[in-house]
Structure formats: C-alpha cells, structure tokens
C-alpha cells in the first residue's frame with residue numbers, strides 16, 4: 001500500500017469504531033430509561049413520607065388559618081377543633097365543607113368571614129386527608 005492509502009484505511013477504521021461506540025452508548029441509554037419507567041413515581045414516594053403538619057403547610061391552609069393555625073381575618077383558629085370533630089368527620093368536611101354549614105358555630109363563621117369560603121379539598125388523596133385530620137386532632 002502507498003502512504004496515502006494507509007491514511008485512508010486508518011481513517012475508515014477510526015470512523016467505523018466511532019460509529020460502533022456511539023451505537024453502544026445509545027443502547028445503554030435506552031435501557032436506563034426503561035428502568036426509570038418501572039420505578040415508582042417520585043410523588044408517591046414523597047407523599048408517603050410527608051407528615052400531616054407538612055401537608056397542611058404545603059396545601060396552603062396557613063393562608064387563611066395562619067402559620068400557627070391560630071386564625072386570621074380570612075379564617076378561624078383551628079386550635080382545639082378536636083372538641084367538635086372525629087377523624088372521619090374532618091376528612092368528610094375537608095372534602096365537602098358546604099355540607100357542614102348548619103351548626104351554630106358555622107353560622108357564626110358565615111358572619112365573621114362573609115367573603116371567604118373554606119375550599120373543598122376533594123382533589124387530595126384520602127390517605128393524605130387522613131394525615132391532615134390526625135394532625136388537626138392534636139392541636
């Protein structure tokens with residue numbers, strides 16, 4: 001072989017090697033993403049480990065009930081609510097507050113917070129609502 005022919009051959013070999021290397025790494029990536037799809041989604045893991053207190057903070061209850069849940073102009077204090085509620089009642093209340101409006105306490109709230117409505121949280125997982133309820137019952 002002449003010298004130029006050797007150079008051409010060397011480059012060809014180099015290109016083929018690079019091509020094969022690229023394909024090999026691509027397949028690894030594919031396998032990685034397949035493994036990723038089989039693992040549990042992040043949100044499920046974290047929600048398992050969140051305490052009722054953290055949920056209350058994250059969901060935004062503090063906005064109206066205050067950062068110590070002692071109440072603001074937008075919502076009543078939640079300290080001592082255990083006197084009035086069981087865990088299951090609280091879960092039902094959080095899912096559908098409007099169905100609990102008939103008691104005297106709530107008539108007072110209507111006058112005190114005429115422009116604010118306790119939102120319904122039926123989009124939150126019942127398990128998480130259970131944790132929130134349990135936390136409220138410790139206040």
Ligand code: HEC
Nearest residue numbers: 059060061063064074075076081109110113116117118119
């Ligand atoms: C937009 C303001 C607002 C937000 C946000 C809010 N609340 Fe309320 N909440 C109220 C108001 C106002 C009342 C009083 C009842 C009414 O007028 O609907 C109330 C009432 C309550 C009561 C009944 C209190 C009692 O005396 O029995 C509980 C329990 C409660 N909220 C829990 C929560 C929790 C837990 C969250 C967060 C997941 C939350 N609230 C988020 C405004 C709010």
